[in-house]
Amino acid sequence: MRPYDIASFASDSLQSSRARTLLMMLAMSIGVGAVVVLTALGEGARLYVVNQFSSLGSNLVLVFPGRTETAGISPGMLLGQIPRELTMEDAKALLKSRAVSRIAPMTIGSSEISYGPLNREVVVLGSTSDLLEVRHMELALGRFLPSTHEGEPVCVLGAKIRHELFGNASAIGKWVRLGDRRFRVIGVMGSQGESMGFNTDELVIVPVSAAHMLFNNSGLLRILVEAKSRDAIPRAKQDAESILLARHGERDVTVITQDAVLATFDRILRALTLAVGGIAAISLSVAGVLIMNVMLIAVSQRVREIGLLKALGAPASGIRTLFFTEAALLSFAGSMAGLIFGELGVFAIAKAYPSLPVTAPWWAVLAAVGTALATGILFSVWPARRAALLDPVAALSGK
Amino acid sequence: MISLEHVSRSFAIGDQQVYALRDINLEIAAGDYLSVMGPSGSGKSTLLNLIGLLDRPSSGTYRLDGRDVTALNDEEQAGVRSGKIGFVFQSFNLVPRLTAAKNIELPLMLAGISADLRKARVEVLLKDYGLLDRADHRPDQLSGGQRQRVAIARATSMHPAILLADEPTGNLDQSTGREVIDLLEKLTEQHVALVLVTHDPAIGGRARRQLHMLDGRITD
Ligand SMILES: Nc1ncnc2c1ncn2[C@@H]1O[C@H](COP(=O)(O)OP(=O)(O)O)[C@@H](O)[C@H]1O
Ligand SMILES: [Mg+2]
Numbered sequence: 001m002r003p004y005d006i007a008s009f010a011s012d013s014l015q016s017s018r019a020r021t022l023l024m025m026l027a028m029s030i031g032v033g034a035v036v037v038l039t040a041l042g043e044g045a046r047l048y049v050v051n052q053f054s055s056l057g058s059n060l061v062l063v064f065p066g067r068t069e070t071a072g073i074s075p076g077m078l079l080g081q082i083p084r085e086l087t088m089e090d091a092k093a094l095l096k097s098r099a100v101s102r103i104a105p106m107t108i109g110s111s112e113i114s115y116g117p118l119n120r121e122v123v124v125l126g127s128t129s130d131l132l133e134v135r136h137m138e139l140a141l142g143r144f145l146p147s148t149h150e151g152e153p154v155c156v157l158g159a160k161i162r163h164e165l166f167g168n169a170s171a172i173g174k175w176v177r178l179g180d181r182r183f184r185v186i187g188v189m190g191s192q193g194e195s196m197g198f199n200t201d202e203l204v205i206v207p208v209s210a211a212h213m214l215f216n217n218s219g220l221l222r223i224l225v226e227a228k229s230r231d232a233i234p235r236a237k238q239d240a241e242s243i244l245l246a247r248h249g250e251r252d253v254t255v256i257t258q259d260a261v262l263a264t265f266d267r268i269l270r271a272l273t274l275a276v277g278g279i280a281a282i283s284l285s286v287a288g289v290l291i292m293n294v295m296l297i298a299v300s301q302r303v304r305e306i307g308l309l310k311a312l313g314a315p316a317s318g319i320r321t322l323f324f325t326e327a328a329l330l331s332f333a334g335s336m337a338g339l340i341f342g343e344l345g346v347f348a349i350a351k352a353y354p355s356l357p358v359t360a361p362w363w364a365v366l367a368a369v370g371t372a373l374a375t376g377i378l379f380s381v382w383p384a385r386r387a388a389l390l391d392p393v394a395a396l397s398g399k
Numbered sequence: 400m401i402s403l404e405h406v407s408r409s410f411a412i413g414d415q416q417v418y419a420l421r422d423i424n425l426e427i428a429a430g431d432y433l434s435v436m437g438p439s440g441s442g443k444s445t446l447l448n449l450i451g452l453l454d455r456p457s458s459g460t461y462r463l464d465g466r467d468v469t470a471l472n473d474e475e476q477a478g479v480r481s482g483k484i485g486f487v488f489q490s491f492n493l494v495p496r497l498t499a500a501k502n503i504e505l506p507l508m509l510a511g512i513s514a515d516l517r518k519a520r521v522e523v524l525l526k527d528y529g530l531l532d533r534a535d536h537r538p539d540q541l542s543g544g545q546r547q548r549v550a551i552a553r554a555t556s557m558h559p560a561i562l563l564a565d566e567p568t569g570n571l572d573q574s575t576g577r578e579v580i581d582l583l584e585k586l587t588e589q590h591v592a593l594v595l596v597t598h599d600p601a602i603g604g605r606a607r608r609q610l611h612m613l614d615g616r617i618t619d
Pocket of ligand 1 (some may be wrong): 410412417419420437438439440441442443444445446
């Protein structure tokens with residue numbers, strides 16, 4: 001038999017039992033569609049996290065006080081000491097490294113902000129002028145923190161804070177009260193929304209020294225270090241460690257690269273996507289079992305036809321090929337329908353959650369269609385074999 | 400062309416051997432016209448199935464054109480069925496979802512003949528058997544006589560050397576049965592050997608050679 005004839009004979013017989021064909025296609029397409037949608041969701045979550053990280057700034061190295069790598073226990077802690085603070089001097093010293101282009105210290109506290117009769121609780125972030133560049137933040141109005149006169153009582157408001165305190169009136173140049181001190185508003189942040197736990201819309205940014213006075217402390221929560229290039233990241237990390245070792249006399253800080261954090265998230269989320277996709281693929285094998293049953297019924301319903309084909313000169317291998325082709329066509333049509341379902345689902349999710357970059361990864365689409373075809377064909381081995389081995393005499397009499 | 404020597408066919412039923420054919424010796428030459436008669440259960444169908452390579456003898460040898468065909472594998476036997484043997488059944492055995500033309504085309508398609516050649520041959524057969532206006536009808540839209548004409552056209556589409564008909568008039572009324580026998584007899588004039596199983600003596604009596612079977616044996 002010629003390949004074209006095999007295909008058209010198989011497709012004729014599929015079309016003649018429409019309900020059965022549609023049922024099997026449905027089972028297949030649900031499996032394939034599920035793989036597509038679920039992996040698209042997983043991949044979307046992964047890309048979302050990756051994007052969030054890169055919006056934090058690029059080529060970043062983070063310095064934290066205390067050594068958390070050794071399970072949180074340092075010799076100092078055993079003696080009842082708290083880890084030594086990171087100071088502004090430490091932060092400035094990091095600029096000595098030739099791998100470092102900029103740094104931004106961060107210190108955080110919460111305080112009450114008031115303007116006239118209006119007041120609310122806010123998170124106050126103390127930093128320096130370079131924070132804007134290092135953290136890829138955007139200013140909507142005015143200026144950011146000055147790079148000189150670091151002790152000046154000025155502040156930059158988050159978009160939401162500005163709106164709540166000033167409404168439609170201009171905020172620039174006005175004086176607000178933070179705790180028991182007065183600050184002049186010099187800028188307003190652009191609206192960026194949530195970004196890795198920091199909502200800049202509800203933040204008030206002041207110079208580090210002002211924050212220290214406000215909260216009556218001297219340490220830094222962390223230091224953001226921007227390496228000169230991607231290749232300079234390991235060098236910047238090493239330099240930060242050795243500079244702080246020289247200054248503190250012991251290794252009492254934790255230095256991690258943003259890449260390392262990102263890589264961990266990336267791995268976890270990729271594994272999650274794989275797992276979810278794999279579970280969906282298992283539903284394809286359920287479709288396979290269904291196909292096997294329905295094909296077995298088809299064989300017993302078409303015993304006479306099979307006997308006839310043998311009498312007319314079809315060898316056992318030809319009968320097998322015909323039934324295989326039916327299963328393959330069915331799986332193919334089913335998985336194509338599943339792809340369409342899946343892509344429609346992905347489209348709907350993308351519409352409902354525009355911030356989530358959902359797209360099914362090509363390997364998942366390939367794997368879904370491959371699995372569908374493979375299970376379809378695999379589970380038709382037995383029915384096809386049964387058809388091929390039928391005794392033609394008995395088959396012709398319909399037994 | 401065909402020679403059966405000491406051919407037997409038995410079936411094991413429980414621990415008993417039931418003989419459907421016993422020590423059959425038979426020669427059939429090209430263009431022979433043979434009728435096989437006998438009571439029900441005498442082994443007529445079994446003999447036909449054996450000749451048609453749908454079944455294998457339990458013992459004895461079957462030569463077709465000098466070749467021992469019982470030793471062939473499935474693929475080779477299928478090739479012989481395709482090229483040399485045509486079947487006509489009592490219950491027509493048409494594929495219900497296929498049109499008359501497609502049913503006639505089936506053996507040609509199974510043999511891997513090109514679509515152009517198939518179309519030409521089917522056209523001739525439809526014309527020969529008066530089915531041109533029924534070409535696109537499915538079997539359930541055809542009368543019994545038309546169905547058997549489609550089956551005969553299908554059986555002859557590969558120009559077989561031997562045509563095996565197992566009670567081809569069994570499901571037809573008398574006059575339609577006559578027409579079908581006329582068509583089959585016409586084929587013997589074209590050097591096709593015809594083996595016709597029937598229990599109607601009036602039909603069997605027309606054959607040039609008449610075989611009577613009883614209890615798995617040829618009695619004369
Ligand atoms: N597959 C089979 N299993 C057991 N017995 C069979 C089988 N096929 C035929 N027979 C027996 O062989 C004998 C001949 O059958 P058959 O050739 O069909 O007779 P006929 O066609 O002359 O009516 C019968 O007794 C029948 O019961
Ligand atoms: Mg019979």
